[in-house]
Amino acid sequence: MSTEEFLQANEEYAASFNKPDRSLFKNVIIVTCMDPRLNPYEQLGLKFGEAIHIRNAGGSAKEALRSIMVAQHAVGVTGPIAVFHHKDCGMSRVTTSQMRDLVKKATPGRDDVAAEVDHIDFHHIEHIEQSVKADVKFLVDNPVVLQGTKITGWVYDVDTGKISKVDEAVAVGA
Numbered sequence: 453m454s455t456e457e458f459l460q461a462n463e464e465y466a467a468s469f470n471k472p473d474r475s476l477f478k479n480v481i482i483v484t485c486m487d488p489r490l491n492p493y494e495q496l497g498l499k500f501g502e503a504i505h506i507r508n509a510g511g512s513a514k515e516a517l518r519s520i521m522v523a524q525h526a527v528g529v530t531g532p533i534a535v536f537h538h539k540d541c542g543m544s545r546v547t548t549s550q551m552r553d554l555v556k557k558a559t560p561g562r563d564d565v566a567a568e569v570d571h572i573d574f575h576h577i578e579h580i581e582q583s584v585k586a587d588v589k590f591l592v593d594n595p596v597v598l599q600g601t602k603i604t605g606w607v608y609d610v611d612t613g614k615i616s617k618v619d620e621a622v623a624v625g626a
């Protein structure tokens with residue numbers, strides 16, 4: 453999309469803009485992949501303004517932790533965290549070492565790039581249910597996640613639009 457398309461679309465949007473009412477917020481944090489086929493507002497029956505939605509490649513809870521901490525400790529969210537991984541995810545097709553090689557190949561001879569990317573875990577998804585459970589466990593056991601937070605783990609099927617719950621636990625906290 454071009455700058456002009458962004459501006460035109462936004463002009464139409466702003467013309468009939470309904471500012472979300474903060475009281476609509478349902479006190480929930482949703483973590484999903486950045487895949488464009490995922491739209492938790494539509495897929496979970498939520499309206500604009502009703503949830504905090506954190507997205508990254510794969511829907512990694514580890515990568516989302518910084519935002520979760522901000523949501524809980526600065527924004528004051530006390531409700532559940534729902535982590536969604538999805539079928540046919542790109543992160544199941546690329547490993548951390550393959551991702552490092554891709555970045556290095558794009559910048560040959562750059563030792564600074566190689567050194568930087570070698571420190572990044574790209575959170576490859578080997579097995580979807582196991583990756584969801586590992587992310588739930590990561591949040592449940594993490595001392596910076598508020599004690600007593602309900603953590604649920606889900607799989608979203610991009611072929612059917614259906615979700616299935618894989619795991620549920622309560623954060624142990626500090």
Ligand SMILES: [Zn+2]
Binds near residue numbers: 509538543
């Ligand atoms: Zn994905």
